[in-house]
Amino acid sequence: MFPQRLDSPLAYAIAKAMMDGFNRHYRLFRTESARAKHRFETADWLGQQRAQRERIEFYDLRVKECVRRLEKEFGAGSQPMEVWHQAKFHYIGLLVNHHQPELAETFFNSVTCKILHRTHFHNDFIFVRPAVSTEYIENDEPAAKPTFRAYYPTRETLHQTLITIVENFQLQRAFAHLERDTRHVLAAVQARLALDQVKLRANFQIQVLTSLFFRNKGAYLVGKIINGFTEVPFALPILHDHQGKLTIDAALFGEEDLQILFSFARAYFMVDMEVPSAYVQFLRSLMPRKPRAEIYNALGLAKQGKTLFYRDFLHHLKHSSDQFRIAPGIKGMVMLVFDLPSFPYVFKLIKDFYPAQKDTTREQVKAKYMLVKQHDRVGRMADTLEYSEVAFPRDRFSDELIAEIEKFAPSQLEISDRDGDGQTEVIIKHLYIERRMIPLNIYLQEALDAGPGDAHARQQIERCVIEYGNTIKDLVAANIFPGDMLWKNFGITRHGKVVFYDYDEIEYLTDCNFRRVPAPRNEEDELSGEIWYTVGPRDVFPETFGPFLLGSPQVRDVFMQHHADLLDPAFWQEHKERIQAGHLLDVFPYHQERRFVHTPA
Numbered sequence: 001m002f003p004q005r006l007d008s009p010l011a012y013a014i015a016k017a018m019m020d021g022f023n024r025h026y027r028l029f030r031t032e033s034a035r036a037k038h039r040f041e042t043a044d045w046l047g048q049q050r051a052q053r054e055r056i057e058f059y060d061l062r063v064k065e066c067v068r069r070l071e072k073e074f075g076a077g078s079q080p081m082e083v084w085h086q087a088k089f090h091y092i093g094l095l096v097n098h099h100q101p102e103l104a105e106t107f108f109n110s111v112t113c114k115i116l117h118r119t120h121f122h123n124d125f126i127f128v129r130p131a132v133s134t135e136y137i138e139n140d141e142p143a144a145k146p147t148f149r150a151y152y153p154t155r156e157t158l159h160q161t162l163i164t165i166v167e168n169f170q171l172q173r174a175f176a177h178l179e180r181d182t183r184h185v186l187a188a189v190q191a192r193l194a195l196d197q198v199k200l201r202a203n204f205q206i207q208v209l210t211s212l213f214f215r216n217k218g219a220y221l222v223g224k225i226i227n228g229f230t231e232v233p234f235a236l237p238i239l240h241d242h243q244g245k246l247t248i249d250a251a252l253f254g255e256e257d258l259q260i261l262f263s264f265a266r267a268y269f270m271v272d273m274e275v276p277s278a279y280v281q282f283l284r285s286l287m288p289r290k291p292r293a294e295i296y297n298a299l300g301l302a303k304q305g306k307t308l309f310y311r312d313f314l315h316h317l318k319h320s321s322d323q324f325r326i327a328p329g330i331k332g333m334v335m336l337v338f339d340l341p342s343f344p345y346v347f348k349l350i351k352d353f354y355p356a357q358k359d360t361t362r363e364q365v366k367a368k369y370m371l372v373k374q375h376d377r378v379g380r381m382a383d384t385l386e387y388s389e390v391a392f393p394r395d396r397f398s399d400e401l402i403a404e405i406e407k408f409a410p411s412q413l414e415i416s417d418r419d420g421d422g423q424t425e426v427i428i429k430h431l432y433i434e435r436r437m438i439p440l441n442i443y444l445q446e447a448l449d450a451g452p453g454d455a456h457a458r459q460q461i462e463r464c465v466i467e468y469g470n471t472i473k474d475l476v477a478a479n480i481f482p483g484d485m486l487w488k489n490f491g492i493t494r495h496g497k498v499v500f501y502d503y504d505e506i507e508y509l510t511d512c513n514f515r516r517v518p519a520p521r522n523e524e525d526e527l528s529g530e531i532w533y534t535v536g537p538r539d540v541f542p543e544t545f546g547p548f549l550l551g552s553p554q555v556r557d558v559f560m561q562h563h564a565d566l567l568d569p570a571f572w573q574e575h576k577e578r579i580q581a582g583h584l585l586d587v588f589p590y591h592q593e594r595r596f597v598h599t600p601a
């Protein structure tokens with residue numbers, strides 16, 4: 001259905017208004033991201049967190065604004081399809097020299113879907129795949145702002161080059177000991193690249209992204225070192241020290257370190273970018289196995305992440321043949337979880353009915369998921385993508401899974417050929433998608449089943465229990481009380497990190513009352529198996545966690561050795577008071593041992 005002539009002035013006006021809407025969005029998004037530098041320089045930590053939270057809302061606000069304008073000025077919803085068709089082609093024309101064409105296409109999709117109120121059968125009117133290439137977009141901002149800069153040191157000038165690289169960011173706050181910090185970095189680079197043994201090749205260089213990456217109390221310098229055919233990704237976290245001076249805290253190297261820094265379980269970065277696709281391309285060269293969707297997410301461009309994820313998913317469906325099934329593990333009481341074995345994500349929908357002990361509603365559960373999305377996830381809570389009206393091919397669903405959805409979430413299910421293409425589809429009204437992990441209860445049970453004689457399994461248990469406690473402590477540092485701390489609500493990632501994923505009982509720590517179990521008033525209380533004291537809705541009794549968590553003696557021993565404080569109400573109360581006093585704890589996206597503070601000067 002290619003329009004033969006672009007003869008509708010209204011179609012052009014609609015396309016132009018849509019483009020203005022997107023440009024306004026990106027201008028505001030970029031300005032907010034660019035301000036992160038100033039907030040970092042002035043130690044405005046609460047402001048930084050607030051901005052991170054608020055920026056997530058920008059996209060939906062701008063889409064709504066644009067829809068309103070199109071309706072008001074052009075009666076867009078009642079225009080014939082011919083006009084909409086032409087609007088898309090005019091829009092493509094407007095994208096030709098654009099610096100964020102992929103984002104602008106997604107914006108067009110969001111606005112169009114809202115106006116046409118149909119999500120399934122208007123593929124002709126939206127961008128199902130990109131129409132405009134993002135390759136080789138050049139930044140025509142002043143020469144000082146390319147996407148990345150290249151430096152060409154020799155062995156002799158390497159230290160000075162590192163100093164120059166850092167100074168070029170012109171941070172408006174002094175470093176305490178930049179000379180010393182860069183010496184640490186130099187030593188780390190030398191060790192990592194074995195520089196005293198390898199020959200420096202003609203192309204030896206350091207490439208550094210021109211904008212810093214800001215998140216919470218940190219700024220990260222990101223780049224790669226190239227020598228011959230070797231490329232080593234690196235990142236340097238810059239923090240404030242105790243005197244409020246700047247310091248390079250560590251040197252992170254290689255794909256694994258970077259993957260952890262850019263993890264889906266952390267808050268999105270603030271980065272000042274004119275050509276985001278060029279940043280994505282550069283970052284992808286550092287982490288080739290990280291899907292582009294996740295890189296866009298990490299840069300705060302979550303709608304683009306969502307679009308790309310969905311395209312990747314459709315592509316995967318086309319090139320696979322396995323069936324969706326109920327996810328392995330203990331079934332949720334609130335969430336119905338399924339997966340596709342060949343695809344590393346899970347799909348979660350909110351059930352229509354829950355057991356009596358789950359005193360919640362669909363809206364409350366959604367609010368908790370939203371809270372997590374906007375909160376600093378400190379590497380310990382999985383990010384979720386939220387979708388409406390997702391269609392799957394019916395023949396890829398097992399009957400057992402369909403029966404499960406019919407039983408527990410009938411309001412969310414439609415089975416029909418909505419788009420009229422002759423294929424029956426399963427349409428799920430609302431769902432969350434998140435990374436699949438190994439549920440901790442399964443992981444732990446496997447190790448326990450191997451028996452105490454198995455040294456590897458013993459190690460596995462120890463690591464897992466320590467990580468589990470660390471996870472809870474990181475959540476506590478970020479003002480999150482997980483609510484339900486059973487093993488089954490945590491998963492283990494492929495980097496061995498433990499991550500929490502059951503959000504329906506999550507609360508702010510500062511909203512909870514941490515209490516000791518009162519002493520029994522008499523013998524009757526003491527012998528009663530029931531709870532005889534009154535319990536408020538936000539009361540938490542840490543002393544009672546043990547019996548639920550520590551059934552196995554092996555687990556109990558490790559837990560008590562490392563995390564006995566979690567069973568003490570005083571631990572929780574102290575953290576609550578610290579947060580109430582306005583202190584933000586640092587949560588590092590790397591191991592403590594990596595910090596230069598542990599390196600002799």
Ligand SMILES: Nc1ncnc2c1ncn2[C@@H]1O[C@H](COP(=O)(O)OP(=O)(O)OP(=O)(O)O)[C@@H](O)[C@H]1O
Pocket residue numbers: 327328329330331332333334335336337346382434435436437438439484488489491501502503504
């Ligand atoms: N990201 C994930 N990766 C792997 N499995 C998962 C993931 N999320 C959930 N599951 C599986 O689905 C089950 C239920 O998920 P979840 O804990 O989110 O549901 P829930 O209804 O909130 O649980 P509860 O009954 O504890 O409140 C988990 O126990 C686990 O087995």
